[in-house]
Amino acid sequence: MGQRTYNPSVLLHNWFEDLTLDQDVIKDFIAKKERGELLIQKMGSYKEILLDKTELAKSCDGYVHFGDAVILINPGTVDKNAANIHPFRHPMSLTMNVDQSRFLTSTKIDSPCEVSGSLELGPTIRNTFVISSVDGSCDGDPLRYGQSFALRTLEGVAGQLYLTSDIKLFLKFARKSRMQLVNLTDQLSFLSCWQVLYLDPQMRLEYDGYPVQANVKVLISHTRTNQALAALPKYSFWTAFGREYEITANTFYDSHRAEEDLNHWVIVTGDPGVPHGTLFQAPQPICKDENSKEKHPRASPDYSTQQPTC
Template sequence: MTSMIPTARYRPVVRIGNWFEDICLEQEKVQAFKSLRDRGQLLVEKTRRLFDNFHKAIELEAPKENVYFGAIVQLMPMKMNICEEHVKAQPALSVIINERVVRHSQNINEECEITIAPSVTPCVRNSFRIVSGDEKDRTNEVIKYGQQFRLECVESQDDMLLLYSAPKSADLKSMIYTTFDSRKWGEINLPLGLCRKSNCGPGKEIPSAYTKWFCTHIEPKKRFESHGAPVPSNTALVITHVPTNKNLAAENVVVQTLFGPEFLVSVQNYKDIYNRERWQNIWMICNGQSEGKR
């Protein structure tokens, strides 16, 4: 009976053929690796190029008493404990890129997202230029409380990348895609994103109003009398989104990114029982001084 059971027998020629096929596959992998290396398409090289582009040093505006149009500044939350006490890096509004985008782009673009990250030194990803919100050149003019402005990425030259947010659509969905989201009372907060200036305006994908912001005094009782007064630098204030009338908010939600653990940021109002903004909505516009006025 045992002689009738078929057994798999391979001749030496078949075994040599299988071995040769494995060798060819390994050679193809090596050739593909060398081709990607020669063209600079390896993921490790893309990641190195990404870090070089995003961490390129930027010189902020010279420290001044007030904030001016055309100045390169950082937006920093006044109160947020990002890590242990011995780490003195102040968090700042920053641009990140996710794993999905890094494979085809290593520069700041419309697919990037916004977070709050520790800022050891000013660089491309955590610095913004303040420009006028009325399409006029107001360079070197003082920004005043209630005056609209825009925030553009410092790396964008020809077609500026502007920071914006957008209200939800009729089906309560956001037009800005983000990898992570934060919530208030179960409802998703409005996220932030980047858009090209050429895509903003009448008949375009994004209304120009979505890119506009203005500053208000931290004390609600002083907002009427301070309206039109110069905005001081490195001082606590509230940054409000024009079309939604909601404030820029630092969320106490930690996420893991390519640059390490960072905090989420949104457009949402957080107020106490006295109708004053809580720590999430309190920011300062830093123009190079090491310590702000607390």
């Protein structure tokens, strides 16, 4: 009485079939692991690929040129002592926000792809963009204030996508702020055209048509909607790379009708002396004459035919 008749070692029903299926599952798991096809392995590979270091263009004359590989950084609030006037904000770079599930089924980034602001400021595949021509300008020609251009991701795994925006629609807007959407698409069109504007609105017309200086604060304006690219630290979300921030196209004005620092960007080039280095927050290049007096940009040489040389 009370003695157990059956225990787990007793073979009942289709025991051999169940045992064979379990062994097949284990064999399939081992085979996928050896081929690197497990989801956790793909996720690790996905992050390593997108975080590969890149080399930015080395600006020999201090200007931005077509064909240059650059990163766009919103410098944030640099002066911590001004936190009582403006909340302190860390610098952030414009970067691709890749959907993990879509990347696992493809060998490159598919269109459309979201963008975000990342606190990672080093040059990687995620945040490196190429200054591309839309008006027939050749690689090596200087980009000029007020001239339309396109921002393209790198070739290969980055998908060669273009930074694009359009007017806000009822079902098309930024998911957090509900402002004008900015994303990456594989079609080069008028919606992919941007312009660099001089930061000081009182001197903006004076600089129009002159080469864009690298590593200084500028505005990136969307050609069609005339809205400036903005980084919004107020709206954040989690990604596979940590907490990142929303990027939108919307011009924010202060009480003096000047663009706020949310719209300020630095087109960052590479540091010739440091591998994978950048010249972020480098001093503004100044042209001097023979008597070591500062020159107005209008007195700078004509770069329409001059090629950069190191």
